[in-house]
Amino acid sequence: MKRGPAQSENQSRAAQHDQTPRTGGAPPPGPPAALPAELPPALANDLDGFIGYLDLERGLSRHTLSGYESDLRQCARFLARKGVRAWTEAEPAQLTDWIYSLSEEAFAVSSLARKLTALRTFARYLVRERLCERDFTELLIGPKLVRKIPGTLTPGEVGRLLAAPAGGDAYALRDRAMLELFYASGLRVSELAGLTLQQVDLDHGFVRVLGKGSKERVVPVGTKACDALASYLAAGRRFFVKPRTGSQLFLSERGTAISRKMLWVLIKKYAKLAGITKSVKPHLLRHSFATHLLSGGADLRAIQEMLGHASIGTTQIYTAVAPDRRITEHARFHPRNKAAS
Numbered sequence: 001m002k003r004g005p006a007q008s009e010n011q012s013r014a015a016q017h018d019q020t021p022r023t024g025g026a027p028p029p030g031p032p033a034a035l036p037a038e039l040p041p042a043l044a045n046d047l048d049g050f051i052g053y054l055d056l057e058r059g060l061s062r063h064t065l066s067g068y069e070s071d072l073r074q075c076a077r078f079l080a081r082k083g084v085r086a087w088t089e090a091e092p093a094q095l096t097d098w099i100y101s102l103s104e105e106a107f108a109v110s111s112l113a114r115k116l117t118a119l120r121t122f123a124r125y126l127v128r129e130r131l132c133e134r135d136f137t138e139l140l141i142g143p144k145l146v147r148k149i150p151g152t153l154t155p156g157e158v159g160r161l162l163a164a165p166a167g168g169d170a171y172a173l174r175d176r177a178m179l180e181l182f183y184a185s186g187l188r189v190s191e192l193a194g195l196t197l198q199q200v201d202l203d204h205g206f207v208r209v210l211g212k213g214s215k216e217r218v219v220p221v222g223t224k225a226c227d228a229l230a231s232y233l234a235a236g237r238r239f240f241v242k243p244r245t246g247s248q249l250f251l252s253e254r255g256t257a258i259s260r261k262m263l264w265v266l267i268k269k270y271a272k273l274a275g276i277t278k279s280v281k282p283h284l285l286r287h288s289f290a291t292h293l294l295s296g297g298a299d300l301r302a303i304q305e306m307l308g309h310a311s312i313g314t315t316q317i318y319t320a321v322a323p324d325r326r327i328t329e330h331a332r333f334h335p336r337n338k339a340a341s
Contacts, residue, residue, distance in 0.1 A: 042086035043076045050125050061212060063190055071118040088132050092139045095119065099140070116140065152288045157276050158183055164270035173236030175266055177228040178250055178258075181207075182282070184225035186289030186307055189260050189282040195249040197233075202226050211308035219306050 038044070051069050054060045060068075078098045084090055102112055119137055126132035153161065162183065165175035182192055191209050199208045206220050221229075242255025250258045264282055271280035290303050 039073070039076050040080055040085040043080065043084070046087055046126060046131055047072055047076060047122075049129075050122050053125060061190065064212065067114070068118045068121075071115040072122055075115070075119055087126055087136070090136045092136055095136065095140055151278070151284060152291045153276070153278075153280070153284060155292060157274070158285075158288055160274035161270055161276060161280070164273040168235075170236040170239035173232040174240070174250060175270070177225075177232035177236070178263070178266070179270065179285075180225040180228040181221055182285045183289055184222045185219045186286045187219070188286065188308070189263055193250065193258055193260050193263055196247040197249055198247060200229065200249060202230055209308065215308065217305060217308050
């Protein structure tokens, strides 16, 4: 007997949230001016060229490209309302006004910092391509970003979560394999959802992952995850296969790659079944993977490589989650501690 997830995999996508900023101050008489339906050609054309450059030359993911485009079009609409028709006309004061307008809209500091990063990257591109003579972001000061310490699950909570997909039907086999691989590898949710059969090597216990910037890395997955994957491939995956199914590893009811949204739904479902009261999101398993490795004595550089972080500084945030390891390392290796023992 089939057992479906709590929320149908065929549900429609939710409408995207409109981030169009509102201008501050008293409204003018009569109805407020509407945002332009289309951007001025010069603004739009340079933006399209930049997105094409990020896609073809830098190989950024679709998710990252979508973020850049959304943020920059939001900025362009704001400038168009100010009468700007080309990026060469943009002034630092106008861009500062844009950032302040977003602050009034209660955007998170991390969102403001991301938008400003997109704008600065775009401005450097315009100068490099000789589409602008000056970098109009040079004098902009962004919000101070305080990096939050990532939340994690305890090993006990992870164990209950991984055991939540009970039974031997196709859904349980698929979901158990996904959760085991997610925690065993620390993949990003987009990487997990996009895995293909060719990227998985069960004989040697690793997956080849194409991460941000189309950079490939090899990540070990461990015995339990390999066992769960083998069971799913032997007795579960074929129940989801349809005539046009490709080589995607984890399949939905429609025979297509399971979506990031569905992964989120399933993880929330199994966290509830496991009796975990904290808010469990897909990225929490990635944080737990890194924190538990670090607590167990793994090298920070090795964790950086497995996570696919370009900078060791990004990985170092996990040292704040596992302070006991630093104390242990100090006790083991500092010469004064050695002399005392």
